[in-house]
Amino acid sequence: MGLGSLFKRNKKEKTEDAVEESHIDIAFEECEGCEKCVVACPNNVLIMDDDKSSVSNSFGCKRCKVCMAICPNDCITVN
Ligand code: SF4
Ligand code: SF4
Structure with missing residues (x-):
């Protein structure tokens, strides 16, 4: 494995971590x-x-859940 692919793998793992940490789904x-x-x-x-x-x-989210309430398709979950 070259250095380039190692870097890409680390970048991908960091991106997935960031998505997991968000409280807005x-x-x-x-x-x-x-x-x-x-x-x-x-x-x-x-x-x-x-x-x-x-x-x-x-x-910036204050967890007011206005976005959850207004979405016509129930797309948003705020934890
Ligand atoms: S509307 Fe949704 S995203 Fe915006 S502050 Fe309230 S809970 Fe957070
Ligand atoms: S359908 Fe999409 S853009 Fe419209 S309120 Fe729901 S999440 Fe937001």
Whole structure:
């Protein structure tokens, strides 16, 4: 294994760790991209990314769960 592939593997593991640590879970398959959660979040935690809702700043989340309540497809879980 070359150094390049070792670096890529470490980068991938770090990305997976970051996803696991987030307390906001979005079911991307169910998201229809209506943007309601992005507009409703009072702390600008969510953004649209490739027509799907995505977490941009999980540290700004106050766990108000407005995004959960407004999503028509129950895509979002805030723990
Ligand atoms: S729980 Fe509240 S602060 Fe956190 S992402 Fe949802 S709407 Fe924003
Ligand atoms: S409210 Fe639900 S369906 Fe609409 S963009 Fe947000 S996660 Fe997707």
